[in-house]
Amino acid sequence: MKVCIYGAGAVGCYLAGRLHRGGAQVSVVARGANLAAIRERGITVETPARRWQSPVAASDDPAALGPQDAVIVAVKAPALPAIAPGLAQLLGDGTPVAFVMNGIPWWYFAHHGGPMDGRRLPRIDPGDAMWTTVGPDRALGGVILASCDLVAPGEVHVETPKSTLYLGEPAGGTARAEALAALLRDDDFTVAAVADIRQAIWAKLQMNLCSGLFGCLSNRAPSATFHIPAVAEAVRRVAAEAGAIAAAMGHPTQFDAEANIARATKQVHRSSIVQDLDAGRPMEFHPTFGTPQECARMMGVPTPTMDLLIALVEARARAAGAYPTETQA
Ligand SMILES: NC(=O)C1=CN([C@@H]2O[C@H](COP(=O)(O)OP(=O)(O)OC[C@H]3O[C@@H](n4cnc5c(N)ncnc54)[C@H](OP(=O)(O)O)[C@@H]3O)[C@@H](O)[C@H]2O)C=CC1
Numbered sequence: 184m185k186v187c188i189y190g191a192g193a194v195g196c197y198l199a200g201r202l203h204r205g206g207a208q209v210s211v212v213a214r215g216a217n218l219a220a221i222r223e224r225g226i227t228v229e230t231p232a233r234r235w236q237s238p239v240a241a242s243d244d245p246a247a248l249g250p251q252d253a254v255i256v257a258v259k260a261p262a263l264p265a266i267a268p269g270l271a272q273l274l275g276d277g278t279p280v281a282f283v284m285n286g287i288p289w290w291y292f293a294h295h296g297g298p299m300d301g302r303r304l305p306r307i308d309p310g311d312a313m314w315t316t317v318g319p320d321r322a323l324g325g326v327i328l329a330s331c332d333l334v335a336p337g338e339v340h341v342e343t344p345k346s347t348l349y350l351g352e353p354a355g356g357t358a359r360a361e362a363l364a365a366l367l368r369d370d371d372f373t374v375a376a377v378a379d380i381r382q383a384i385w386a387k388l389q390m391n392l393c394s395g396l397f398g399c400l401s402n403r404a405p406s407a408t409f410h411i412p413a414v415a416e417a418v419r420r421v422a423a424e425a426g427a428i429a430a431a432m433g434h435p436t437q438f439d440a441e442a443n444i445a446r447a448t449k450q451v452h453r454s455s456i457v458q459d460l461d462a463g464r465p466m467e468f469h470p471t472f473g474t475p476q477e478c479a480r481m482m483g484v485p486t487p488t489m490d491l492l493i494a495l496v497e498a499r500a501r502a503a504g505a506y507p508t509e510t511q512a
């Protein structure tokens with residue numbers, strides 16, 4: 184199976200290495216130092232269980248890689264409009280495109296049913312770039328539970344001993360997701376094709392809202408703050424508010440706030456959104472914070488703790504030049 188990863192950063196390199204170990208014919212769309220390193224040495228992955236190198240094809244010109252059997256997108260959300268023309272070059276008849284990204288995805292309301300069905304999210308998909316290029320029928324949702332850091336160009340370090348990826352179709356099927364899952368799973372990587380990918384999205388969002396909001400305000404990993412009683416108490420409130428939004432949206436989660444706090448007190452990885460804010464790069468502000476808050480307003484769910492924290496993070500993001508505009512890539 185010919186699979187291309189668009190965006191060879193922390194998650195993209197990890198998935199490319201996994202796919203290569205799983206026997207796929209893998210290529211990546213990369214640029215800059217990453218492209219040069221991957222061309223020279225391939226991708227290096229280090230997990231707590233093993234370290235390996237995967238020679239994969241790499242190009243900054245998607246047309247040179249041509250139509251694929253499947254594509255995985257692992258860029259940050261503000262880059263989506265800019266990659267649309269390149270992504271189009273990788274699509275053959277019915278090529279599925281899995282978006283392994285945090286937060287509410289651009290396709291969220293496609294095949295949703297009810298009065299919100301087909302609703303567009305212009306702050307996540309400006310100009311309907313993804314809706315037009317990929318379209319909801321090719322899209323697969325992807326939710327990854329793994330802490331990945333690019334420690335050098337083409338070299339990813341994964342902190343989590345056991346990682347998990349959920350894949351699923353907006354309309355609820357699992358067949359296309361299962362074909363990809365079979366190539367990715369390993370003894371330390373659980374990959375499941377699920378019928379309700381939106382539930383996995385909300386459960387991960389509960390995690391991201393906690394680690395992301397407190398991380399953006401403290402510029403620290405959860406291990407530096409979650410043991411502080413006042414922080415842990417506020418984390419519980421954010422988790423509960425996010426859980427209430429998920430339930431109101433029809434996807435109640437089984438998120439265990441205490442287990443999350445216990446796990447996070449050991450997490451030395453600074454959330455990727457925190458790293459972006461710190462570096463002044465466009466943050467995934469809307470998928471992770473703004474759109475969940477909009478969903479709360481839409482459903483009449485009160486979120487006082489989230490509202491305060493999101494307002495403060497927005498102020499920091501704007502001051503740092505990391506608040507996303509529609510044209511950033
Ligand atoms: N890191 C983590 O632990 C986790 C991340 N996630 C999510 O996974 C997704 C990917 O995150 P992550 O891997 O951390 O992000 P990274 O920033 O590490 O990787 C994104 C990559 O996309 C590349 N890219 C952007 N635009 C283009 C373009 N036009 N052409 C070619 N390459 C491009 C970037 O290149 P360049 O560097 O040159 O800009 C970068 O290498 C995000 O949605 C994130 O929230 C989810 C769970 C955990």
Ligand SMILES: CC(C)(CO)C(=O)C(=O)O
Nearest residue numbers: 329330390391394454455
């Ligand atoms: C921190 C983590 C691993 C989970 O919240 C994450 O999703 C990120 O770094 O973006």
